[in-house]
Amino acid sequence: MEILITAISLLGLLTVAILIGTKGHPTRFFTAFGESIRLIWINRGPLFWVAACVVLVLGFLFFYYASPATRVGAAQPIPFSHRLHAGHKAIDCRFCHSYVARSHHPGLPAVEKCLFCHNYIIANHPEIRKEHDYFNTNTPTPWIKVFYLPEHVLFNHQRHILKDIACEACHGEVREMDRLKGERFKMGFCIECHREKKANLDCWLACHS
């Protein structure tokens, strides 16, 4: 994607330069090459500004929408990979989010839970050492929240899991993501599915309180 955007921007710049150099007749670029170069050189000032604007705009567009950082989500205090654990190693979601079928909250694994395995697996990896430090200093891991729900909404995980709604339906393809991108859920997202499945649409009885 980023290569495509870069290519398009460079191509665009080149086209503008050629159009200026050939006074609107691009085929002349090949017939009167020297003249075109001269004209381009004469217009180098305006061309520079045009180029600068294009680079800035495209740079902005790129960093705002297309930068790799916008797709992988926030950097976590420990670079835990959902792709590796849930995808590659195929650990069930409920192993770590163990309350998901019996409570509103899915539950986050306690620090000790990570170490149940990582006391044996890559125990001395620098990132795992961090986890050990959290455990030894009795510090809760400050994970960055990625899925947001407004505070006046109480989402019940248990209800949805027991209705066989897959985790991916809301959380996306977690198994393919190293860093979760997350989502700020909007009411429309919930309503759409509730309508479709003929679920409870009552304000308070369903979601709010």
Next chain:
Amino acid sequence: MDRRTFLKLAGMGSVAFAAGCNAHPEKHLYTLVRAPEDMVTGEATWYASTCRECPAGCGVLAKNREGRVVKLEGNPLHPVNQGKLCARGHAALQGLYHPDRIHAPLLKEKEAWRKISFDQALTIVQQKAHAAAASGPDRVAMLSEVTGRHLLDLFVSVLAGHRSTGPLIFEPFAYESLKFAHGQLFGRAELPGYHLDQADLIVGFGADFLETWLSPVEYSRKFKMMHAWDNGTKGFFAHVSAYQSLTAANADQWIMCRPGSEALVAMALIAQLLDDGVGRDLPGPFRVALMEASAGYRPAELAEKTGVAADTLRILAQRLQSARRPLVLPTAAASCGTASAAADLAVLMLHAILDPDFGLLDFDQRHRVEIAAPRAQINAFWQRLADRPVDLLLLNRVNPLYALPADLPVQKVLDDARCFTVAFASIMDETAAAADLIIPVQHPLESWDAYESKQAMTATLQPTLGRISPAPNIGDLFLNLLPDDRRPVGDYRHYLTERIARENDIDSPDQWLQLVQNGGRFVAGRSASKPVPRLEAAPVRTLAEVLDRLALPAKDKMVLQVASSLRFYDGRHADRPWLPEIPDPVSQVAWQTLAMVNSQVMAARGWQDGQEIQLATAHGKVVLQAYGHAGVHPELVVVPAGQGHTHMGRYAQGQGVNPVAVLGGQTDAQSGAPDYAAVIDRMDTAGGHAALAILSGSRIQYDRKIALSVPLEKASDRDRLEGLTMNDFPLTLPLPEGYDHSRDIYPPHDHDGYRWGMTVDLDRCIGCSACVAACYAENNLGIVGEARIIEGREMAWMRIERYQDPEDPTRMIFLPMMCQHCDNAPCESVCPVYAPHHSKEGLNNQIYNRCIGTRFCAQNCPYKVRRFNWFDWEWPEPLNLQLNPDVTVRSKGVMEKCSFCIQRIKAAHHQAKNESRDIRDGEVVPACVQSCPTDALIFGNLMDPNSAVRKKIEDPRAYQVMGYLNTKPAVIYLKKVVQKL
């Protein structure tokens, strides 16, 4: 303004508006380091413990969410409260999470506090105690609140280890006169339990058992077991006293007597009963002595002295004779010296005549508060300390500097440099502020301990949450004060476990676990130790002596009576913001301390409610706001105790007035009872009229049919109403069957399986406000404070309304008022944005994120139950830890109101769905219903013909508040049943 400025301002405004709308949600998710087995995030874990807010000691269940306690409920297994809890019990949480709680020991150095570590503090106490013990016997003194047996034993052994005696148990309300009376008649100064539930007639002589007396939750429940209208039967309750406490306001007949003349009334009843030939089976000498003693107290002769008409007393005597199981109750918790001693002894004699077996007294289930020392001993203790200072004075959770009258040398002792004072306290109260060292100790909800409210039980306390404070358990502190050779192995928990296990024959961890899970072991066995009354001449002689000493105040003098407070007890609860915020049910005034004066006296002096008056007694003067109330004897001014703290945290300090400051410290010579009454030398205006923080709009109903009553004879009459006027509008249920073409424009609602509704039995409601406190705890209601209440901006979702009978203003009806969840809700139709929304189960939902704050709904609500958030309310840390995570905290600009505890309805729905069934009747219990000690509130599904709530509305007493508006409320009230003597 030119165009450019306008555009600039508009641009800036919209940017600021948009920026202001941004939510700032929590950015982090914190994990636990080690996950406790019993904690599932999102689900509550319940821990059984025992409430230690007052000596009654009810069992509580603490609801723990994510490691913090968010709500207390009564323990259904505990025999004292059986699942119910009073307002003060609920507010225990605010003591736990009080923002001004002390978290580190404070040592006073040159009038300033220095924080020290707990080890340093312990070392100081150890050194001081050693030095004191070395310098002679009785050099260490201790004053403690009422504690459990095991902790008390530990205190005793620590003091004995330092060659001292004690501790002395200090309770401001220690029932000296009642213990004295029992000591005279039974030879044992005890406080037996009362079987109010088994009586059919109760005559009280001041005992405020619905508020503070001995065990209010227990007695509220038992009282309504005998007194509630139940298929044509209803017990009778008459109350003789000089002022109308909440208990007296719940009496069928309140008999006003002159201040201090309860004993005379009891004597008159004795004389009348003996004249009528009651008590012929009594032992001869006792009966003869009693006849002689009561000879001068015939009703006719006493009318002048007591202010009670002779006929009233004769009728009362007749009722006592005709009653199957009459019960007479003694005087109030706040005693009046000799007057109380005389009255309690006379009442016990009256009891002996009516029931020589004392079958309604339970000597097995005696009240723990009986271990409290009489006031005379407390006074002697301070006097001794003032004359001969000890080296070390230990004060365990007591506040004598506040609770004792100023003429005792408490301040002098605490100021004395020779006496090192250690206060074990959680908050900087008056006494702690005067101490030399403050050691904060764990709140009872954080501690391992045991408290036996009654003799035949073991009741345990266990930590119900993680640590809010690093403070140690007081038991551990005292174990460390034991000499090395006598110190048991392990900590206080271990010490306690061993002793309880030994007493209860527990030999396996499973049994222990079960005991702790149940909150104790409650056995209802009867022991053989029931005392035999000494029905002889000697106790009667004592009665005559006390009566001789009884001097009624002169008629031209006013008397100040300090009453124990429903909300603050003796003042120990004044720092819990819920309690002052919830208004006193009788006066409906919050936050302020009132002087209750007879309405006619007020009128004669030209005073309005709120007039600032000054009361001067021989011991000092106070300025209070006067409040006119017909339920006060014209010679009396009643001031509730509990406010006017000079310290004690941000909510109590400087709020209200402490009336104890103008009392004298003298006690009754024989019983040692303090005198909570004092003669007023001068009473005059002091300044102008100050606004009252009053929540009531009016004392009477102007015939609007809000709180209704029905005479006993007519309570079963079913009158068919089928009209359209105010007087003949029928009960219209919020169901399709309540639809009538002639009255309704809109078609009926289509409800989906459930239509939630509530019944409120006004005959059972005693106005104790436990439901209101439960609502505050459950629904994250904001505390607005005195100034905002004066502006009319209180936030209570539920309130207790009180209405006076226009004919007899001492007859009151208490009416719990909350959102009525109408089927024709006036609020729903006026909202421009559909924020009030009628749900498919009949609930009137307020959708906070839709609400734009027009307040049209509140304007259109005839029940005044909608509350607008004029501000963002504050929960200073760590008070915010109490917030219920299942309920949204509303912010500024949003309307809110009772939701019928929607979170609990949803929880029941989830449970039912998990088990693929419908919600069972009684499964949804809103916080108010759960808490009600008298079961006045019942909640359920109106569409289920077999539900308890549906059966209840079949009662002929059922009506809807202002039902003639055809709002079709889902809260159905049942009329109060009134009867006359």
